[in-house]
Amino acid sequence: MRALCGAIIAAASLIGLGLTAIGFGTRYHTGLDPTDIQGHPIQVVLTRMDYSLVFILVFLSCTALVGLGIAFLGLAYHHRRRHEELRWEKERHASQQRIPV
Numbered sequence: 001m002r003a004l005c006g007a008i009i010a011a012a013s014l015i016g017l018g019l020t021a022i023g024f025g026t027r028y029h030t031g032l033d034p035t036d037i038q039g040h041p042i043q044v045v046l047t048r049m050d051y052s053l054v055f056i057l058v059f060l061s062c063t064a065l066v067g068l069g070i071a072f073l074g075l076a077y078h079h080r081r082r083h084e085e086l087r088w089e090k091e092r093h094a095s096q097q098r099i100p101v
Contacts, residue, residue: 002074010067016060023053 028044036042046054 003071003078004074006067006070006072006074008067010064010071013060013063013067017057017064020053020056020060024049024057027053 027050
């Protein structure tokens with residue numbers, strides 16, 4: 001269940017990051033000449049962007065990392081738990097074997 005919750009969190013944040021990329025493109029595609037007077041490409045710096053878009057970008061990036069971490073740790077814990085249950089079942093069945101006389 002932990003892995004599934006982490007995967008859902010990661011998927012939602014990645015969808016949000018895609019929508020944020022669309023928002024960045026919509027916001028900054030007009031009014032910017034891609035080259036300056038000397039022909040060098042103009043780069044848009046994060047410090048000069050809208051703080052709300054930058055906040056959403058940072059927040060969703062952190063959420064994606066947390067979601068992936070929860071998913072991987074949840075899967076690791078799930079596999080460890082299943083391994084322990086299998087070992088416990090083998091021990092339980094081994095103690096119930098009859099010895100023929």
